[in-house]
Amino acid sequence: xxxxxxxxxxxxILFTGYAILDGFDLGVGAxxxxxxxxxxxxxxxxxxGPVWDGNEVWLVTGGGALFAAFPEAYATVFxxxxxxxxxxxxxxxxxxxxxxxxxxxxxxxxxxxxxxAFAVGSVLSAFLIGVAMGxxxxxxxxxxxxxxxxxxxxxxxxxxxxxxVTTVLLFAMHGAIYIVMKTEGxxxxxxRSWVPTLIGLFLAAYFVFNIYTFIDVTRIIxxxxxxxxxxxxxxxxxxxxxxxxxxxARGREFNAFLSSCAGMAFMMMTFGLSYFPYMVYSDPHPxxxxxxxxxxxxxxxxxxxxxxxxxxxxxxxxxxxxxxxIFRGKTKLSSHSY
Amino acid sequence: MTTEILARAQFAFTIMFxxxxxxxxxxxxxxxxxxxxxxxxxxxxxxxxxxxxxxxxFALTFAIGVATGIxxxxxFGTNWATYSRFVGDIFGSALAAEGIFAFFLESGFLALxxxxxxxxxxxxxxxxxxxxxxxxxxxxVWIVVANSWMQTPAGYHLETMVDGKPQILPPGHAVTEADLxxxxxxxxxxxxxxxxxxxxxxxxxxxxxxxMAGAFLVVSISAYYLLRGRHLDFARASLKVGxxxxxxxxxxxxxxxxxxxxxxxRNQPVKLAAMEGVFETRDYTPMTLFGWVDTDAQSxxxxxxxxxxxxxxxxxxxxxxxxLNDLPSDQFLRNRxxxxxxxxxxxxxxSYWPKVNxxxxxYHLMIIIGTSLLGIVxxxxxxxxxxxxxxxxxxxxRVLLIVLVFAVLGPQIANQAGWFTAELGRQPWIVYELLKxxxxxxxxxxxxxxxxxxxxxxLVYLLLFALFVYTLTxxxxxxxxxEEESEELPDSWKAILRADDGRSRIL
Numbered sequence: 065x066x067x068x069x070x071x072x073x074x075x076x077i078l079f080t081g082y083a084i085l086d087g088f089d090l091g092v093g094a095x096x097x098x099x100x101x102x103x104x105x106x107x108x109x110x111x112x113g114p115v116w117d118g119n120e121v122w123l124v125t126g127g128g129a130l131f132a133a134f135p136e137a138y139a140t141v142f143x144x145x146x147x148x149x150x151x152x153x154x155x156x157x158x159x160x161x162x163x164x165x166x167x168x169x170x171x172x173x174x175x176x177x178x179x180x181a182f183a184v185g186s187v188l189s190a191f192l193i194g195v196a197m198g199x200x201x202x203x204x205x206x207x208x209x210x211x212x213x214x215x216x217x218x219x220x221x222x223x224x225x226x227x228x229v230t231t232v233l234l235f236a237m238h239g240a241i242y243i244v245m246k247t248e249g250x251x252x253x254x255x256r257s258w259v260p261t262l263i264g265l266f267l268a269a270y271f272v273f274n275i276y277t278f279i280d281v282t283r284i285i286x287x288x289x290x291x292x293x294x295x296x297x298x299x300x301x302x303x304x305x306x307x308x309x310x311x312x313a314r315g316r317e318f319n320a321f322l323s324s325c326a327g328m329a330f331m332m333m334t335f336g337l338s339y340f341p342y343m344v345y346s347d348p349h350p351x352x353x354x355x356x357x358x359x360x361x362x363x364x365x366x367x368x369x370x371x372x373x374x375x376x377x378x379x380x381x382x383x384x385x386x387x388x389x390i391f392r393g394k395t396k397l398s399s400h401s402y
Numbered sequence: 403m404t405t406e407i408l409a410r411a412q413f414a415f416t417i418m419f420x421x422x423x424x425x426x427x428x429x430x431x432x433x434x435x436x437x438x439x440x441x442x443x444x445x446x447x448x449x450x451x452x453x454x455x456x457x458x459x460f461a462l463t464f465a466i467g468v469a470t471g472i473x474x475x476x477x478f479g480t481n482w483a484t485y486s487r488f489v490g491d492i493f494g495s496a497l498a499a500e501g502i503f504a505f506f507l508e509s510g511f512l513a514l515x516x517x518x519x520x521x522x523x524x525x526x527x528x529x530x531x532x533x534x535x536x537x538x539x540x541x542x543v544w545i546v547v548a549n550s551w552m553q554t555p556a557g558y559h560l561e562t563m564v565d566g567k568p569q570i571l572p573p574g575h576a577v578t579e580a581d582l583x584x585x586x587x588x589x590x591x592x593x594x595x596x597x598x599x600x601x602x603x604x605x606x607x608x609x610x611x612x613x614m615a616g617a618f619l620v621v622s623i624s625a626y627y628l629l630r631g632r633h634l635d636f637a638r639a640s641l642k643v644g645x646x647x648x649x650x651x652x653x654x655x656x657x658x659x660x661x662x663x664x665x666x667x668r669n670q671p672v673k674l675a676a677m678e679g680v681f682e683t684r685d686y687t688p689m690t691l692f693g694w695v696d697t698d699a700q701s702x703x704x705x706x707x708x709x710x711x712x713x714x715x716x717x718x719x720x721x722x723x724x725x726l727n728d729l730p731s732d733q734f735l736r737n738r739x740x741x742x743x744x745x746x747x748x749x750x751x752x753s754y755w756p757k758v759n760x761x762x763x764x765y766h767l768m769i770i771i772g773t774s775l776l777g778i779v780x781x782x783x784x785x786x787x788x789x790x791x792x793x794x795x796x797x798x799x800r801v802l803l804i805v806l807v808f809a810v811l812g813p814q815i816a817n818q819a820g821w822f823t824a825e826l827g828r829q830p831w832i833v834y835e836l837l838k839x840x841x842x843x844x845x846x847x848x849x850x851x852x853x854x855x856x857x858x859x860x861l862v863y864l865l866l867f868a869l870f871v872y873t874l875t876x877x878x879x880x881x882x883x884x885e886e887e888s889e890e891l892p893d894s895w896k897a898i899l900r901a902d903d904g905r906s907r908i909l
Contacts, residue, residue: 114513117468121509125501127475132498135490142479142486143844149480150855153473154862160469164462165869168876209583211483212846361491362568368592369495376502383510383533390521391513400517 067366068356071133072340074373078129080332082122083193084238084325089116091239093159093186094232095255096179104251105179109163109402111246111395116163118384120156132369136210136359137343144204144212145196148219152192159185167402187232194231198224201335202281203347210344210354223280230269234328237262241308241324245317246395260309267305282347287338294337301330406840408852409481412859414825416473418818419863423467425817428542428609429616429651430460431535434515436643438528448639453531454519455636455882456620461516462877466870468509470863481852484582485832485842491588492558492595493548500544508537539609546608550601552833553824554669557594558587560836576738577837587836600665604824607662611820613651614775614813620644621782622810623878625803628794636882638792645786649779656776659769660714666827667715670834672729672754673827676761678702678711680725687711687723692766695759697752700727702762730754734835756829764822771816778809 089112099105112119131138142149158181166178202223205213240262243255278284287294305327311320339345343359346352360366434456441449475497478486486493514522514530522530560571562585577585589595621644627637666674674680679695679702680687686709693704709719716723727748735747735754742750785791785802793799832839 114517117465117512118506118509120468120472121501121505124472124475124505125498127479128494128498128501131475131478131486131490132494135486135494138479138490138494139483139486139844142476143481143483143846146480146844146847146851147854149476150858153476154858156472157469157862157866160465161866161869164465165873168873209845361494362588365491365495365589368589369498372495372499372502376499376506380502380506380510384506387510387513390518398520400519 067363067370068360070370071129071360071366072336072343072356075126075129075133076332076336078122078126080329082119082126083332084328085119085122086116087190087235087328088112088239088242089119090159090186090190091235091237092243093182093239094190094236095239095243095258096183096186098258099251099254102175103397105175106167106397106401107247107251107395108243109166109182110397111243113163113395113402114391115388117160118387120160129369129373133361133366134343134354134356134359135361137354140206140210140212140344140354140359141196141200144214145199145219147216148192148195152189152196155185155188155192157185158182159189163402186235190232190235191228194228195219195224197231197335198227200344201227201277201339203283203345203350203353205348206344206346206352206354207349208352210352210359223276226269226273226276230266230273233262233266233269234331237266238324238328241317241321244312245321248394256312259312263305263308267302270302283345283350291338294334297330297337298334301327301334304330405847405849405852406843408849408856409843409847410839412852412856413477413481415856415863416470416477416859417821419867420467420470420474421817421821422814423463423470424538424541425612425615425813426463426619427460427467427616428535428538428612429614429647430456430463430619431531431538431616432613433616433620433643433647434460434531435528435535436647437640438531440643442524442528448635451636451882452640452643456640457515458877459619459623459874462870462873464508464512466866470866473859481844481847482832482842483844483846485837487583488586488837488842489552489833491586492551495589495592496544496548496551496596500541500548504537504541504544506537507540508534511537542609542612543605546605547596547598547601549824550604551595551598553604553828554598554600555587555833555836556598557589557591557596559590560585561588562586574737577841579841582841587833599669603658603661603665607655607658607820610651610655610658611813611817614648614655615817617644617648617651618775618810618813621648622807625806626878627881628792629800629803629807631794633881641791642786645779645782649783652772652776652779655772659772663714667723670827671724672726673756673761673823674715675724675726675729676756676758676827677765677823678723679758679762680711680723681727683722683725683728685712685720685722687715687725689714690762692770693762695762697755697758726755726758727751730835754830756827761823761827764819764826768816768819768823771812771819775809775812775816778805778812782806 092108092112096105096108099108127138162178162182162185166175166182169175199219199221202221205218207213237259240255240259244252244259247255304323307323308320308327311317311323341355341357342353343356344354346354361369434453437449437456438453440446441453478493478497511530511533514527515534518527518530559573560575560577561568562571562581563569568588571585575585620640624637624641624644627633628641663674666677678687679690679693681700681702688706688708689710690702690704690706693702695702711723712721713719715721730751732744732747735742735750739747739750782791782802785799790796790799791802794803828834830838830840832842
């Protein structure tokens with residue numbers, strides 16, 4: 065039981081890490097086409113250049129951890145969301161190779177093509193991640209063997225689409241704040257002027273999403289009665305997001321970025337606390353749900369994995385922080401740049 | 403059935419495409435460590451220049467490797483959900499370990515390797531290069547461990563849920579359709595799983611294959627520059643590093659290949675019999691050098707050396723190698739069909755064989771290419787020793803250099819053929835003698851969905867491959883930085899065959 069709980073938290077941390085880190089990469093992609101000058105676009109690409117690849121590893125490792133710790137949940141979700149996940153994969157591929165190939169040629173059509181690929185790949189990835197999250201939150205129909213019992217069209221329900229849009233706006237806001245931190249001069253001023261709008265758009269979408277949750281998610285009423293204290297965590301998340309303009313006003317760009325990260329962490333925590341102990345909630349037929357008990361590997365495997373995590377994670381954190389430290393400060397274009 | 407074929411085709415296609423790149427990254431990674439190490443030790447700027455040029459090639463292979471690698475992890479869940487449920491307790495931990503130990507290491511230090519030349523000192527940069535290289539190797543370790551467990555499962559037991567309580571099934575339990583969803587493989591001993599009977603020898607074989615892929619790429623591009631008379635100092639130094647590395651890797655690979663074949667003989671006799679096209683169990687089992695297998699007629703055509711296979715398998719010319727007609731064993735079949743007559747057992751036996759000719763051809767292709775590469779490096783090393791390698795206007799040297807330019811395809815084809823042998827040879831099993839490939843599919847994914855994604859991947863990967871070749875060619879044409887004047891490149895191989903000053907022509 066304890067090991068299952070630990071792994072619920074660890075998998076949550078890995079996906080939260082992914083959302084925070086690749087979130088700003090995808091957000092930069094979402095804003096890419098709104099910046100017109102070629103040099104500015106290169107600045108955007110190179111602001112995430114050294115780190116996007118490491119950030120995507122959080123998704124790979126999160127997926128691996130889910131596979132190892134909760135194979136039933138991994139198998140059910142990945143096979144159930146087949147087509148959306150295939151499109152997600154292709155989107156992530158285009159995002160990645162666009163960064164690599166875009167600046168390799170001077171031709172206008174070439175750069176334009178990769179700029180579009182980068183932006184569309186990023187937006188679509190963010191949207192599909194949001195749609196998947198939306199379906200998990202809402203619950204998907206599972207049969208007695210824990211197999212997904214719906215269709216692709218069921219996955220594109222309005223609630224999950226709202227969640228998808230909210231995610232795109234969240235990442236765009238987060239990415240804009242990251243760019244402000246990494247750039248200077250005219251480009252920085254321009255993106256900085258977008259941030260309040262993006263925060264507003266996100267909060268509006270987040271508000272709609274929450275209202276919609278009360279309408280569409282059947283088990284929410286019981287949940288609110290039982291776990292009223294989740295509101296404290298959720299409110300804290302919103303307050304942290306609202307802190308961002310304040311930090312900007314005082315010229316503390318790094319703090320603004322940290323606020324954005326912390327806000328996202330609180331939102332994920334809100335989700336985790338309200339979802340526990342489910343891994344995949346089944347709606348209808350809640351009795352077919354996957355929980356941290358019936359979706360899990362044996363405690364022996366969970367124990368082995370915990371040792372692996374304890375050995376690996378401190379080292380990973382140490383050098384990830386070192387690399388962010390080495391590449392701190394404003395992005396500069398050089399001959400090694402994209 | 404169609405879903406099975408499509409799902410297998412998709413996995414095969416996506417893994418084949420992916421597997422072009424990681425071996426190059428692993429082999430180039432070692433080359434980078436050597437070059438940058440020499441630079442650090444000698445301070446010779448030529449080696450600095452080399453490290454920077456080959457890093458750019460490395461970056462390209464790495465980027466596509468990462469982009470296509472994430473597909474593989476998803477596919478276990480999307481296309482092989484039943485497999486994932488069955489083996490998640492074991493297979494998942496190897497995959498998660500790969501993420502934590504390998505991918506973070508690689509991708510973290512990659513930033514320093516690519517963008518850190520002016521940000522950190524040479525020693526720290528060298529350290530980053532070593533870490534990226536190490537990470538790439540760790541990745542190979544965990545993924546080959548996971549795959550080897552599918553070849554030779556160990557350190558596990560099967561269990562099923564009875565009234566919510568796990569109940570251990572006896573060893574040798576034959577998994578039936580009714581078991582799927584309730585029976586799963588569960589870990590007993592982590593180290594027995596990691597060090598399963600085939601993992602060490604297969605890992606060695608895979609890593610040497612990767613080294614060869616990287617080394618021959620360095621050799622190929624350097625030989626091209628020598629033929630063209632461009633970047634001569636750079637090309638000579640790179641060729642020396644590449645050729646030395648390729649020679650060592652290729653010779654070790656011959657040894658490793660023979661150890662792997664011994665392992666297959668011991669662990670997977672059906673696969674061995676298919677690789678060699680052996681149907682009848684006979685004394686002095688011959689080895690077929692090349693040929694064609696007719697499974698219906700149970701015959702293998704082509705030149706044979708009597709007794710050689712017996713000798714390679716058992717170190718004795720007489721002891722027979724068990725043929726497919728006795729494999730899998732009667733006891734194994736009896737366990738699954740307790741009431742069948744001997745005639746019925748013989749009837750059902752071929753359904754436990756892989757596609758024999760396909761395995762035979764893949765294996766022989768690998769052997770033929772491997773042997774050719776050995777011949778090429780031995781000749782090239784001899785030329786180097788005699789000092790002929792640098793006489794780039796001399797016809798035999800030019801011919802050798804042309805061979806070296808094209809030799810880059812050798813390890814790539816051999817690596818693919820080797821994996822075909824390993825994976826096709828394991829069929830009809832996905833986990834050897836435990837779970838059938840046909841039992842492992844996602845139940846909720848339809849043939850049309852797989853067809854759609856397969857077409858999608860085919861289009862995207864075709865585009866990616868074109869981009870890869872285009873960009874690689876561009877980088878090669880651009881050449882290393884701060885060198886002699888750049889010149890126009892010839893547009894035909896005919897022009898390349900001509901020495902620049904026109905003193906010697908072979909066409």
